[in-house]
Amino acid sequence: MKAETKKQLDYMKKTLDKAAVYDHAEHIISFDLETSCPPEGMEEQGEVAAFMSNQLFRMTHTKKFLEAVDDLYASRKELSEPEKAMVDRFYREFNRTRDITPAMDHRMTKVLKKSYVDWLKAKQAGDYSLFAPSLEAVRDVEMEKISLTRKKKKVPYDNLLDIYEPGMTQKMLDECFGTCVERMVPMLEKIRASKKVIRTDFMSRPVSDEAQAKMATYLMHLMGYDFNRGMFGTTEHPFTDSLGRKDTRITTNYDPNYFISSIYSVIHEGGHALFDMFAPEEEWDYHFHEEKSMGQHESVSRFYENVIGRSESFIHLIYDKVCETFPDAMKGVSMKELYEGVNRVQPSLIRTDADEFTYVFHIIIRYEMEKLIVNGKADIKELPRLWNEKYREYLGVTPKNDAEGILQDVHWSSGFGYFPTYALGNMYNAMYYNRMKQELDVPALVEKGDIPAINRWMQEHVWKRAARLDSDTWIREITGRSLTPDDFLDYLEEKYGAIYGLD
Numbered sequence: 001m002k003a004e005t006k007k008q009l010d011y012m013k014k015t016l017d018k019a020a021v022y023d024h025a026e027h028i029i030s031f032d033l034e035t036s037c038p039p040e041g042m043e044e045q046g047e048v049a050a051f052m053s054n055q056l057f058r059m060t061h062t063k064k065f066l067e068a069v070d071d072l073y074a075s076r077k078e079l080s081e082p083e084k085a086m087v088d089r090f091y092r093e094f095n096r097t098r099d100i101t102p103a104m105d106h107r108m109t110k111v112l113k114k115s116y117v118d119w120l121k122a123k124q125a126g127d128y129s130l131f132a133p134s135l136e137a138v139r140d141v142e143m144e145k146i147s148l149t150r151k152k153k154k155v156p157y158d159n160l161l162d163i164y165e166p167g168m169t170q171k172m173l174d175e176c177f178g179t180c181v182e183r184m185v186p187m188l189e190k191i192r193a194s195k196k197v198i199r200t201d202f203m204s205r206p207v208s209d210e211a212q213a214k215m216a217t218y219l220m221h222l223m224g225y226d227f228n229r230g231m232f233g234t235t236e237h238p239f240t241d242s243l244g245r246k247d248t249r250i251t252t253n254y255d256p257n258y259f260i261s262s263i264y265s266v267i268h269e270g271g272h273a274l275f276d277m278f279a280p281e282e283e284w285d286y287h288f289h290e291e292k293s294m295g296q297h298e299s300v301s302r303f304y305e306n307v308i309g310r311s312e313s314f315i316h317l318i319y320d321k322v323c324e325t326f327p328d329a330m331k332g333v334s335m336k337e338l339y340e341g342v343n344r345v346q347p348s349l350i351r352t353d354a355d356e357f358t359y360v361f362h363i364i365i366r367y368e369m370e371k372l373i374v375n376g377k378a379d380i381k382e383l384p385r386l387w388n389e390k391y392r393e394y395l396g397v398t399p400k401n402d403a404e405g406i407l408q409d410v411h412w413s414s415g416f417g418y419f420p421t422y423a424l425g426n427m428y429n430a431m432y433y434n435r436m437k438q439e440l441d442v443p444a445l446v447e448k449g450d451i452p453a454i455n456r457w458m459q460e461h462v463w464k465r466a467a468r469l470d471s472d473t474w475i476r477e478i479t480g481r482s483l484t485p486d487d488f489l490d491y492l493e494e495k496y497g498a499i500y501g502l503d
């Protein structure tokens with residue numbers, strides 16, 4: 001390595017080590033804000049969090065730092081793999097942000113903040129017209145940001161996809177989702193026409209928060225979550241946050257009339273947490289631990305939630321514990337009924353309540369709409385009509401009002417391009433699950449509770465290099481193939497064919 005490169009590298013690393021302290025503090029404050037801060041303390045605490053992230057921003061946006069990133073990117077041949085990952089992270093980020101002045105940034109942030117408030121009001125009132133002007137402003141901000149991006153991609157929407165899933169394009173998604181629609185629409189028709197009756201009455205029987213908390217703790221232990229390096233709390237919307245290299249926390253939410261919801265949200269967030277908990281130390285040493293793409297992350301959380309958690313062998317494993325923890329709710333419910341209950345396919349209006357099968361349609365609908373919005377082909381005022389049409393077309397259901405229709409998700413109040421990553425997660429995990437099954441007897445391991453054996457395989461193949469690689473290189477390293485929806489569709493056909501007795 002040349003002396004000048006070494007000097008720049010040392011400077012960059014030292015700056016990031018310092019900035020990481022503010023980042024860590026900001027995470028702790030934000031976690032507290034979401035989980036335990038009293039209402040009247042929130043405003044002041046929000047300001048402290050904003051101060052911390054502003055410090056972080058300043059340290060990594062000086063002229064000297066930008067120059068270091070450019071120089072190091074130009075000499076990246078001299079760098080080791082983790083050093084490259086660190087430099088690439090900032091280089092990519094700066095291509096998006098370096099032409100945005102502080103004044104522009106301030107104006108854009110204000111638009112997004114207002115948009116969130118307007119979305120909340122509109123949702124509470126069930127009235128889209130209260131949100132429409134803000135949504136239009138968000139779209140304009142997104143278009144402005146795209147126009148300010150250096151080395152931008154031709155298709156406008158690709159620039160947004162690239163933020164959450166680097167390298168992903170509209171063309172690739174059109175192909176993937178096109179195949180999904182082709183194969184899943186006839187499957188869904190068969191499922192709906194099937195005479196199979198699936199029992200779900202027991203799932204809405206009342207349970208206590210205490211029982212649900214006991215179940216959550218049991219599940220996290222079972223998954224191999226390390227309580228010495230994390231804890232869990234409760235929030236309205238469950239999430240996972242890695243506060244520090246040895247501190248990965250998750251949250252859940254207890255619905256007193258739907259105990260299944262917390263079971264699967266704990267397994268889902270637990271999956272995100274394992275991915276972070278097992279991260280190689282050097283990801284933190286070189287400040288690229290947050291570089292895993294959203295598709296990679298969702299692939300892991302959905303792997304534990306659906307592929308493992310909703311499998312027959314997993315239900316076999318936890319059945320006794322579920323009966324013991326929720327004796328009244330589970331009275332007279334067989335293991336088979338529990339398995340079928342958590343896998344019932346039921347077209348519905350709300351994405352977050354959707355079953356594994358119909359969930360994909362919720363994503364495809366949002367994807368099709370985002371494309372129209374960003375590519376300038378949709379009138380913002382007309383979106384609810386479009387939304388309702390698509391729900392009728394794909395799922396045969398119609399929202400009664402905008403709150404259970406277009407206003408249900410918060411995502412669009414801050415921009416577009418995120419939704420597809422949820423479905424990409426399903427496709428990736430079906431691909432690596434097929435590879436895993438060549439080496440491990442997965443159902444047998446799950447049935448005897450040896451989830452750590454699965455975690456070890458995941459660590460070796462899926463987790464270890466995720467943050468260093470773009471998704472395409474990553475999935476090709478694991479499976480020898482680029483992204484395809486085929487494995488996922490085969491998996492659905494086999495699983496739901498068996499449950500619903502389809503030919």
Ligand SMILES: [Zn+2]
Pocket residue numbers: 268272298301
């Ligand atoms: Zn998730």
